[in-house]
Amino acid sequence: MRIKRLMAVFGLCLFGLLGSAWAAGETGAALCVTCHDEEDLPDMSRSAHGFSADKRVPDCITCHGPSPTHATKPAGVSERPHPDRMFTKKSTLPANERSAVCLTCHNKDAKRAMWAGSQHDAADIACNACHKIHGNRDKVLSKTTQVDVCYTCHKEQRSQMNRPSHHPVPEGKMSCADCHNVHGSAGPKLVKRDSINDTCYTCHAEKRGPFVHEHEPVTEDCSTCHNAHGTTVPAMLKARPPLLCQQCHSPHSATGVGALAGQPGVPSSSINRGQNTVNIWQGRSCLNCHTQVHGSNNPSTINPTPQLLMR
Numbered sequence: 001m002r003i004k005r006l007m008a009v010f011g012l013c014l015f016g017l018l019g020s021a022w023a024a025g026e027t028g029a030a031l032c033v034t035c036h037d038e039e040d041l042p043d044m045s046r047s048a049h050g051f052s053a054d055k056r057v058p059d060c061i062t063c064h065g066p067s068p069t070h071a072t073k074p075a076g077v078s079e080r081p082h083p084d085r086m087f088t089k090k091s092t093l094p095a096n097e098r099s100a101v102c103l104t105c106h107n108k109d110a111k112r113a114m115w116a117g118s119q120h121d122a123a124d125i126a127c128n129a130c131h132k133i134h135g136n137r138d139k140v141l142s143k144t145t146q147v148d149v150c151y152t153c154h155k156e157q158r159s160q161m162n163r164p165s166h167h168p169v170p171e172g173k174m175s176c177a178d179c180h181n182v183h184g185s186a187g188p189k190l191v192k193r194d195s196i197n198d199t200c201y202t203c204h205a206e207k208r209g210p211f212v213h214e215h216e217p218v219t220e221d222c223s224t225c226h227n228a229h230g231t232t233v234p235a236m237l238k239a240r241p242p243l244l245c246q247q248c249h250s251p252h253s254a255t256g257v258g259a260l261a262g263q264p265g266v267p268s269s270s271i272n273r274g275q276n277t278v279n280i281w282q283g284r285s286c287l288n289c290h291t292q293v294h295g296s297n298n299p300s301t302i303n304p305t306p307q308l309l310m311r
Contacts (some may be wrong), residue, residue: 031071032060046136056105063087063101063133087128095126102127114184121184130182143175150176157229165237166230179228197222211295217248218294241285249286 038044049057061067065084073080085093085101099121106112106127115121130140130149139145147169151158161169168174176182179199180190191199200222201208207218217224225244226236233240239247287293 036060041134043135043137047134048136048138049133058105062104087126087133095124095129096121098126098128102131111181112183114181114186116184118184119190120182140177144172146175146177150182160227160229160231163230163232165232165234167228167236195221200228207294209295212297213299214295215293241287245286 067083069081070083193199
């Protein structure tokens with residue numbers, strides 16, 4: 001066992017985890033590896049925090065504190081006290097203080113500039129709730145496994161992603177982080193851009209416009225018609241046309257057609273043919289005519305206001 005521990009110390013020194021502060025013998029952070037060897041933390045030397053070429057790499061004390069009573073168990077104490085700062089589920093350290101330890105290093109880029117006050121911060125979710133720092137495989141850093149970490153809390157979104165029409169997240173071609181900045185955002189729902197539309201346009205640029213005739217819901221919020229996590233309707237629509245359209249355009253299903261057919265007094269959604277009344281909307285969709293629902297540059301020959309989006 002002594003030989004294994006010496007090999008562990010040598011291996012950690014080789015990967016730079018001990019650092020120059022460890023060179024003075026088994027004191028401070030160097031003392032940690034006498035117990036927490038490679039049997040305890042087998043992947044630590046291969047993790048990002050054990051990368052020797054980066055001088056910013058912390059040691060055990062940087063994150064866990066000096067922890068003198070933990071490093072050297074006091075006499076007369078049956079159980080070794082915990083370190084000054086713990087990052088496990090049993091930790092009594094508040095979430096904001098655990099995250100503050102990480103942010104002493106991970107605060108140099110814009111990705112985490114808006115962490116303070118963000119939804120996850122306000123919900124008392126610490127960095128270690130999602131990240132694993134003692135291993136070389138952090139699930140949230142891989143597209144194929146990141147979603148499993150998110151689903152531990154976001155169960156509704158997991159159900160939606162399993163519906164027939166969805167973004168290719170289950171297939172591993174996209175991840176939650178492609179649309180969301182989980183560390184904080186100025187936009188709603190932690191989207192990466194300042195609005196939902198701007199986030200969608202990073203991929204769906206052809207929907208951006210500008211168009212001569214713009215569809216108001218499109219310019220306001222894509223999620224008015226779409227559920228980006230998944231639906232049972234093609235194109236991730238929240239409902240099938242014409243039902244989706246009629247949530248806003250309900251008068252259009254009951255006006256105008258009867259008069260155009262030259263049959264005043266007949267409900268506009270039907271045309272009287274002899275003794276039979278035919279529902280002209282049956283089996284039809286608004287998209288049969290209004291194909292460019294995101295916006296169009298073409299005018300209408302009848303009424304330029306309600307029929308802006310004709311092809």
